[in-house]
Every structure is written in C-alpha cells, then in structure tokens.
Amino acid sequence: MTDAAPATDERLQAMLSDYVDGTLTAEERAEVDAALAADPALRAELEEVRDSMKLLKSLPPAAAPADLGRTVEATIARRSAGRFFGRRTLGDRVPFGVLFIVAIVALIAIAGLLWSSPTGSLKRDRPAPPPPPSEPAAPHAR
C-alpha cells in the first residue's frame, strides 16, 4: 500500500471513507450514490466493507494486566536509581551540567588567549605613538 495514488483517487477514497462513516454532505452523498448505482461491484464492495467494520468494532477490548502500574513504577525506579519520583529540586530546574561545561570551555578559551598573548595578559601593547615630525634642520650659517 502506498500513498502515491493520484489526487482524484485520493479524493474518491476519502469520499468513500466518509460514505461508510455516514459523514458526507447531501451533495457529496448524491455523487457517491450515483457512482454506486453505475457500479454494482463497487456497491457490493462497500457493503462488504461495512460488514467487516461491524466485525472489527465487535472485537472485545483487551484489558491491561492488573500489575501494569506496579511494573511501570518498578521500571522507572530501576532506570532512574530511585531518583525519578519526588518533587524537583533546584538541581533539576537549573542545568548545572550545561553551565559547568560552558564555564570549562570559557576558561580554556581564556587560557589559550593568555598563552598566545605576547604580553602574557589580555591587554595588548599599545602601538608606540608615531614619532613627532622632526623639524627641518636649520641651515648652518657659515
């Protein structure tokens, strides 16, 4: 079964689905009725679909095992080492783990900068101011 059916097929299938469910508008229902009148095979097919769905609806509900709740709680307790239940603490609300990793990365970055800095600090040497333009030498009087 694929969903590669052309759009018109999909529209017809959707209409037939609604027809079986009895949720078509009067206009759409008339359209499907006309198609069914012209196609006895389709009509028979839809009748069989209806009968099959009645059988499906008659399936008895399967009741969950009585101890399902206890089993789930035991699984949760085992997987979480008993920490799963209980009100949340500050440690659950604040992502301390993420903050710790961010802090470590930041420290490594700062250490790298310090190590590569020629001054050994985050300060950079200010470039020396350009020398003042020298005054033209006075001609020696002779």
Added chain:
Amino acid sequence: MSVRDRELVRRLRERDERAFRELVSEHRDRVYNLTYRMLGNRAEAEDVAQEVFITVFKTIDSFREEAKFSTWLYRVAVNHCKNRIKYLARRHDRSKDELDENAGAVAEAGPPGPMRRPDRAVEGAQMEVVLQEAINSLDEEHRAVVILREIEDLSIEEICEITGLPDGTVKSRLHRARLALRKKITRHLA
C-alpha cells in the same frame, strides 16, 4: 484541555508519584488495548504500554497544552507501536503462536453472562484471531488509522491530530485499510 487534565499535567510536571498512579490507572486499559491491537501480541503490547507511560512521564514538559492530553497520549502510544512494528519486522521475530494461545484463553473464558455457549465462544475466539491477523497484515500506517477509527472510535479530526496527517490522507488511508481488511475477512468467511 479539561481542568482535571490540566491539574494532572501540572502534578506530573512536579513529579508527583500519586499523579502518575492516577494517570496509569485511568488510561492503562485504553493504552493497552491500542498497543495490543497494533501489535497482536500480549507480551509486546505490555512492554510497549509500559514504555508509553514512561515516555509520557519523562517528556511531560514537552506537552503543549493546546491539544487534549488523551490525544497526546495516543500519539506517544502510536509512535511507540510503529517503532516496535518496524523493529520486530527487522528482527523477523513476529510470532503468531501467542495469538493462538490467546484464542484458546478467550475460548475458555467465553463471553460474560449466564447464556454462555461453548461453540459460540470458540467461534468468537476464532473470529478474533481472523480479525487480528487481518489487522496484522496491514502496514503500520494503515493499521494505526483503522484501529484508531474502528476500535478506539476516534473522530477523523482526532486521528489527524494524533498522526499529524492531513484530513484527506487519513480518509484515503482509512478507506484502503478497510478494503484490505474486508478482503482478508471475506476470504476467510467464504
């Protein structure tokens, strides 16, 4: 979302153990029925139902309260079932034996009430096997749609929300699933 569901969700977010018990007790039969019909095997159904409740509890913070809580629960359950079906298909580990065992158990138990007739009980159990095998023959997408509609009795709108599919796709899948089931069932009845 109802006030009661909103309150339950708030308590689940607070990791309230009693709220979790309420959640399981209120929804376990519905979740189990869905997982059983999707998987056709009691042990797998129980295992997946457990995983559904664990996932709900673990991911309750991601639940956006625009949708009904039961819709979200169904979505989690359907996704778990689809994943399990794919996993089992990969492992070629899908045994039909248990279905026969279950049919025997159902036949033994029979329908409730004083007018039990063994021949009818066996007929009913055999029919259940036929219907379950017909469901099992569908792929997981068609299986989910037809179970949600015919067995869980959900509306098309709810199925759209659960599956995330547009209206037209849900209806056309439903029709194709119904046709495939009808073919299997009528073949057996003939």
